[in-house]
Amino acid sequence: xxxxxSFWLPEAASTIAPxxxxxxxxxxxxxxxxxxxxxxxxxxFAVKYRRKDHSFVxxxxxxxxxxxxxxxxxxxxLVLIVFTWGFKVFVKMYAAPPDAYEITVRGKQWYWxxxxxxxxxxxxxVHVPIGRPIKxxxxxxxxxxxxxxxxxxxxxDVLPNRYTSLWFQVDEAGEYQVYCTEYCGTSHSAMLGKLxxxxxxxxxxxxxxxxxxxxxxxxxxxxxxxxxxxxxxxxDGSRGVGPTFQGLFGSERQFEDGxxxxxxxxxxxxxxxxxxxxxxxxxxxxxxPSYSSLSARxxxxxxxxxxxxx
Amino acid sequence: xxxxxxxxxxxxxxxxxxxxxxxxxxVDHKRIGVMYLVAVSLAFLAGxxxxxxxxxxxxxxxxxxxxxxxxxxxxxxxxxxxxxAFIIPAIPAVMGxxxxxxxxxxxxxxxxxxxxxxxxxxxxxxxIALTAxxxxxxxxxxxxxxxxxxxxxxxxxxxxxxxxVMGFSSILTGLNFIVTVxxxxxxxxxxxxxxLFVWSIYATSIVQVLATPVxxxxxxxxxxxxxxxxxxxxxxxxxxxxxxxxxxWFYSHPAVYIMILPAFGVISDLMxxxxxxxxxxxxxxxxxxxxxxxxxxxxxGHHMFVSGQSAVSxxxxxxxxxxIGIPTGVKVINWVLTMYRGSxxxxxxxxxxxxxxxxxxxxxxxxxxLGVLAIDVHLHDTYFVVAHFHYVMMGGNxxxxxxxxxxxxxxxFGRMYNETLARIAALLVFIGFNLTFFPQFIMGSRGxxxxxxxxxxxxxIFHQLxxxxxxxxxxxxxxxxxxxxxxxxxGKKAPANPWGALTLEWTHTDSMPDPHNFHHTPVVTRGxxxxxxxxxxxxxxxxxxxxxxxAPEIVHRDTSEA
Ligand code: HEM
Ligand SMILES: [Cu+2]
Ligand SMILES: [Cu+2]
Numbered sequence: 001x002x003x004x005x006s007f008w009l010p011e012a013a014s015t016i017a018p019x020x021x022x023x024x025x026x027x028x029x030x031x032x033x034x035x036x037x038x039x040x041x042x043x044x045f046a047v048k049y050r051r052k053d054h055s056f057v058x059x060x061x062x063x064x065x066x067x068x069x070x071x072x073x074x075x076x077x078l079v080l081i082v083f084t085w086g087f088k089v090f091v092k093m094y095a096a097p098p099d100a101y102e103i104t105v106r107g108k109q110w111y112w113x114x115x116x117x118x119x120x121x122x123x124x125x126v127h128v129p130i131g132r133p134i135k136x137x138x139x140x141x142x143x144x145x146x147x148x149x150x151x152x153x154x155x156x157d158v159l160p161n162r163y164t165s166l167w168f169q170v171d172e173a174g175e176y177q178v179y180c181t182e183y184c185g186t187s188h189s190a191m192l193g194k195l196x197x198x199x200x201x202x203x204x205x206x207x208x209x210x211x212x213x214x215x216x217x218x219x220x221x222x223x224x225x226x227x228x229x230x231x232x233x234x235x236d237g238s239r240g241v242g243p244t245f246q247g248l249f250g251s252e253r254q255f256e257d258g259x260x261x262x263x264x265x266x267x268x269x270x271x272x273x274x275x276x277x278x279x280x281x282x283x284x285x286x287x288x289p290s291y292s293s294l295s296a297r298x299x300x301x302x303x304x305x306x307x308x309x310x
Numbered sequence: 311x312x313x314x315x316x317x318x319x320x321x322x323x324x325x326x327x328x329x330x331x332x333x334x335x336x337v338d339h340k341r342i343g344v345m346y347l348v349a350v351s352l353a354f355l356a357g358x359x360x361x362x363x364x365x366x367x368x369x370x371x372x373x374x375x376x377x378x379x380x381x382x383x384x385x386x387x388x389x390x391x392x393x394x395a396f397i398i399p400a401i402p403a404v405m406g407x408x409x410x411x412x413x414x415x416x417x418x419x420x421x422x423x424x425x426x427x428x429x430x431x432x433x434x435x436x437x438i439a440l441t442a443x444x445x446x447x448x449x450x451x452x453x454x455x456x457x458x459x460x461x462x463x464x465x466x467x468x469x470x471x472x473x474x475v476m477g478f479s480s481i482l483t484g485l486n487f488i489v490t491v492x493x494x495x496x497x498x499x500x501x502x503x504x505x506l507f508v509w510s511i512y513a514t515s516i517v518q519v520l521a522t523p524v525x526x527x528x529x530x531x532x533x534x535x536x537x538x539x540x541x542x543x544x545x546x547x548x549x550x551x552x553x554x555x556x557x558x559w560f561y562s563h564p565a566v567y568i569m570i571l572p573a574f575g576v577i578s579d580l581m582x583x584x585x586x587x588x589x590x591x592x593x594x595x596x597x598x599x600x601x602x603x604x605x606x607x608x609x610x611g612h613h614m615f616v617s618g619q620s621a622v623s624x625x626x627x628x629x630x631x632x633x634i635g636i637p638t639g640v641k642v643i644n645w646v647l648t649m650y651r652g653s654x655x656x657x658x659x660x661x662x663x664x665x666x667x668x669x670x671x672x673x674x675x676x677x678x679x680l681g682v683l684a685i686d687v688h689l690h691d692t693y694f695v696v697a698h699f700h701y702v703m704m705g706g707n708x709x710x711x712x713x714x715x716x717x718x719x720x721x722x723f724g725r726m727y728n729e730t731l732a733r734i735a736a737l738l739v740f741i742g743f744n745l746t747f748f749p750q751f752i753m754g755s756r757g758x759x760x761x762x763x764x765x766x767x768x769x770x771i772f773h774q775l776x777x778x779x780x781x782x783x784x785x786x787x788x789x790x791x792x793x794x795x796x797x798x799x800x801g802k803k804a805p806a807n808p809w810g811a812l813t814l815e816w817t818h819t820d821s822m823p824d825p826h827n828f829h830h831t832p833v834v835t836r837g838x839x840x841x842x843x844x845x846x847x848x849x850x851x852x853x854x855x856x857x858x859x860x861a862p863e864i865v866h867r868d869t870s871e872a
Contacts, residue, residue: 008755020684024755027682031675034639038646038671040663045649047657049585056653058587060842070592071643072636079632089684094621106516118861143458144551144615146691150757153688157617159552160457161545177766180757183450184458186378189762265724292549 013176014152019089027082031034034069058098062096063095073269093154096167096178100135103128107138107145107158110187112178119222124193128170135167146182149195157182170197208295217296220305223298232287241286249307254281268303305309320726322822333473337422338825342429343408344722350400357391358787360384362569363778365746368773371765378763382449384762387442391451394473395436397707398565401572403432403483405714407510408722410487412815413505415496415549415832420489424482432479439472451761453562455527456543456554460536467536470529477526478567484518487511496814498834504837505813506595508583510575513599517564517571517606525561544777552618559610567606569703571599573670573710574641575665580713581645582839583662583811585652589839591644598637605634615686624683631681635674642671657809658732662713665740669705671700676751691761694754700747712739712790719794720808721815724822725801731793737787745779810847813838817847 004011006171008028012018088208103126104115114126128134138147138158147166148155152251156166167259170176178193198206211219224230232241249268261267270277272294275287323340333341364385367374376384377581411419419425442448447463459466491512494503504512532554534540541547543554574595582589587594611627645667656662669862676698680686689695720726753772758765765773815823816830836843 005756008752012758015593020688023682024679024685024688027679027685031678033677035671038642039668042646042649042667045646045652046654046664049652049654051586051653054654055843056586057841058585058652060840061587061590061651063590067643067647068594070413071640075636075639079636079678082630083632086682086684087628090619093684093687104737116730135854143461144455148691148757148759150688155616155687155690159545159618161550162618163590177757179759180759183382183761185449185462186382188382189378189759189764214435 010150012153013112013156013174014149014170015171016089016093016168017151017153019092022088023082023085027168030078030082051185093166096135097133097167100128100133102135102137103156105136105138106149106284107140107142107147107180107184107191109142109185110180110191112147112180112191112193116210117226118206118207119210119219119226120207122210125196126193127196127198127203127206129200130170130173130197131200133167133169137163137165139163143184144182145180145184145191147180148179149176150179151176155181173198181199208297209303211297214301216301217303217308219298219301219303220303224305225304229289229302242283243280245306246309248309255279256281265303268306269299272299272302316811319820319822319824321824323825324822328826329495335426337418337426339407339411339418339422339425340569340659340722340823340827342425343404343406345395345429346399346403346407346432347431347722349436350396352438353391353395354400357388357396358784360388360391360483362386362780362784364436365777367565367763368765368858369777370774379447379449381763383447383578383777384544386449387449390439390448390469390473392703393452393475393565395439397569397665398430398476398480399483400707401512401576402487402511402568402713403428405507405576405711406514406572407482409718409815410508410511411490411494412827413508413813414494414818415488415499415814415828416490416494417817417828417836419486420493421486423488426487428482430480431482432476435472435479437472438475439469442466442468442472445846446471451464453558454532454554455558455754456532456535456551457545457748458547460532460544461709464536469534470533470536473532474526477522477529480518481522483684484515484522487515487869488519491515496832496834501836502593503834504709505575506592507572507575507577507813508587509574509596509597510571510578514529514568514571515605516600521561521564521568521607524557525565528557528561529749531557534693540578552614553618555614556619556849559613560592563610563613566699566702567602569707572605573666574599577666577712577840578646578665578866579811579813580659580717583717583809584655584657584663585649586810587648587650587652587656588837588841589644589789590650591640592837592839593694594637595644598641598667602634602637605630609634610785612681612686615683615692624671628681630685633679635681638674642674643665655809658727658729658736659713659809661733662709662716664838665736666706666709666713668815669740669743670699671704673701676701688690690758693750695748695761696760697747697754705743709743710738712736717809718815719797720804721819721821721823723798724804725797726804726808727797727801728793731833732812735786735789738789739781742779742781742783742786746776746783747779749773749775755841787814801825807847810840812836812847841847 009024012021017149104118106113111124113121113123115121128211129145138148138156140158140160140286145158146155147158152168154168156164158164174197176195178195180188180191184191234240235246237244237246248263249262253263273292275289276285279285323338336342366380367376367381374600442465445468446465448465448469449462450458450764462781491508531542535544541549543549543551553605578595579591609627609631611623612631616625649792680689680695680698684777710718714730749772753769758769804821806821
């Protein structure tokens with residue numbers, strides 16, 4: 001960690017980190033300047049006016065209005081600059097860009113659990129794509145925790161009763177240390193994790209590999225929830241925005257244009273990838289085309305799951 | 311009138327009555343101050359030993375001398391003892407009790423019996439808190455954040471009850487001092503002639519009276535939450551953990567002023583006395599302390615920038631934090647300027663005062679760093695914060711308390727300590743303190759979280775330096791204990807005014823003072839640091855140099871007699 005950082009701060013790996021660091025060093029050098037001034041005068045006075053004659057009584061000294069005023073005005077100005085600057089960077093840290101890639105994080109005694117929206121759940125070691133904003137939506141299942149990545153200069157408490165979030169963007173691939181910084185019991189100091197930032201393609205490969213050992217039907221069930229198919233399709237026979245999945249497989253479908261087809265794997269695949277190709281009778285063409293990018297494995301999973309709903 | 315001599319007066323507050331009963335039922339503010347001195351010193355000793363254990367455990371990664379549970383309980387107990395049993399009562403209850411009434415020219419505090427009651431309440435609270443040790447586990451630090459604190463062991467019941475009870479002692483002491491300052495000033499002692507120590511204890515008392523009830527209620531609620539599950543803070547019961555943090559810091563930020571304002575008072579007196587000059591900006595120092603006592607209530611949220619409180623409140627808290635920080639900086643400048651064209655006498659108390667100016671400045675500047683929203687996100691709950699608050703609490707309060715103790719020691723016990731040893735100890739404390747806490751800034755800003763039993767190898771060097779420093783600091787402090795005890799029995803007899811100071815405890819009482827302080831009520835005719843108006847102090851050479859052979863007698867005690 002130390003190797004790419006400065007004396008005081010670790011490597012600046014996120015897009016916000018250099019802004020925080022600039023502010024840090026501004027406050028740092030200004031403080032050093034004042035500190036050296038204070039200590040310099042202190043030593044100078046202590047030596048120069050050191051008591052030589054025990055009966056010497058200094059004449060009454062009158063206060064200098066200029067010094068008095070300057071010692072109030074100058075720090076006030078500096079402090080207001082620092083406040084405004086800190087506030088601007090803080091606001092940036094606070095509001096995640098709307099297009100951020102979102103990952104759910106759960107703090108538990110004593111590990112971090114991550115859930116991706118394709119249902120992949122991994123403990124402690126999280127992969128993220130580089131070059132785009134990442135937003136972590138966090139909650140705890142027991143006591144308070146706090147999510148901290150020094151190299152990114154981000155931190156936020158994780159609470160049991162509400163969602164909190166933080167966001168960052170990393171532009172270079174690398175491995176980063178995650179800490180828990182809110183005391184949470186015996187192994188608080190062992191609640192360490194890793195964050196691995198990698199190029200999009202590698203990230204996608206990693207992500208799809210995570211589901212490799214999951215049976216397809218189970219994967220399908222997770223995807224229906226996480227891709228929100230369930231918002232339009234029920235699994236219990238009731239009518240929604242779209243037709244129910246129950247009993248869909250193997251049934252005969254009636255389309256707007258009067259044609260029919262028996263719902264087999266190919267039909268399901270087509271309906272998901274190109275929803276506009278055939279529109280089921282009495283339904284609007286409301287299904288979004290955004291699922292055309294699903295991986296083959298995900299498609300297989302969805303189809304396998306729909307097949308189970310007889 | 312009789313002039314004082316280097317020999318202790320025949321009758322003084324320690325020997326006028328000698329039975330044990332006379333001690334446990336005493337209402338003499340000086341004796342109560344001495345009892346507090348013993349009690350808080352024991353708390354400091356216990357807290358200090360725990361600190362050394364904690365540092366030893368951290369000397370190497372992994373298990374060194376204890377397991378994680380023992381470690382977590384050690385740092386928690388260290389913090390609770392240091393904050394509630396040591397630092398909050400330290401200066402106000404020891405020096406405030408001993409010195410304040412005399413500086414006012416009063417016979418005692420306004421309510422002497424209440425004063426004794428405060429002492430016993432403090433003792434009972436401390437004992438209840440310590441019972442937790444026996445009963446079981448208390449970990450998680452002095453902040454007791456819910457829902458963790460209520461999810462483990464029953465020890466927390468005792469700690470919270472102990473803090474609750476000790477709070478009453480703090481409130482009653484504060485009340486007592488406020489009334490004393492208002493009602494018991496000697497003739498001629500106008501507000502603008504009050505020593506700055508009195509001003510600072512007065513401001514502290516205001517905070518004690520106004521803020522302490524809040525921690526009382528908070529602790530009571532936490533107690534009830536644990537005992538009967540009322541569900542104020544624990545989300546599992548429908549409560550809100552962030553609410554606890556608001557309650558806690560609503561007291562605990564003002565409490566940092568309970569810890570630092572008395573130190574400001576001691577330092578002001580020391581800078582004036584040992585520079586033989588008026589304290590620069592007397593009015594500013596006095597009034598800004600009182601102002602801070604009130605404004606300090608408006609910044610608690612700066613401990614919660616990443617807790618989940620709203621962004622707007624974080625921004626407001628950050629702004630107010632700064633505005634309150636400025637007067638503190640101005641005070642430091644004033645203290646330094648007090649030496650300008652003065653006659654600076656580098657005796658041990660003054661060495662501590664100068665040390666304070668250095669360490670407290672570092673604490674203040676890093677406080678500014680932490681107050682910057684975007685930076686605090688990174689630094690919060692790391693060792694940087696640990697270093698910051700040790701620079702203000704230890705580097706501020708404790709260093710000032712040591713300065714005050716050395717300053718008033720001759721008055722309290724009628725004996726001098728060995729000046730050479732005292733200087734060596736002061737140097738050890740200074741080196742040890744900085745070696746202990748400065749490396750914590752570096753590792754903190756590099757990412758080392760606080761309250762960690764174990765750590766990654768890259769932080770090892772800083773932890774080792776810090777542990778080494780704590781041993782040096784320990785040696786310095788034990789040395790003070792050693793020569794202090796030696797001085798009690800073998801120390802040279804102290805003159806009435808070894809420092810040539812101008813406040814009433816030096817000019818108008820013996821070392822040690824009479825049980826009633828004054829033989830007759832003093833009349834005050836000048837400001838507390840108006841050395842140029844006090845020729846009678848210096849005509850025949852100054853008083854003792856502490857270490858020197860025999861101090862010439864210089865105090866003419868009835869100059870200001872009406
Ligand atoms: C210039 C004046 C000061 C400023 C601007 C300041 C600012 C801060 C800030 C912003 C924090 C929160 C840091 C964090 O938790 O992330 C903090 C923590 C703290 N400060 Fe200060 N501070 C000042 C003086 C003091 C003084 C005089 C004391 C006590 C004598 C003190 C004691 C503490 C303590 C105990 C904590 C840590 C509390 C904890 O989390 O356990 N501070 N300070
Ligand atoms: Cu934790
Ligand atoms: Cu604070």
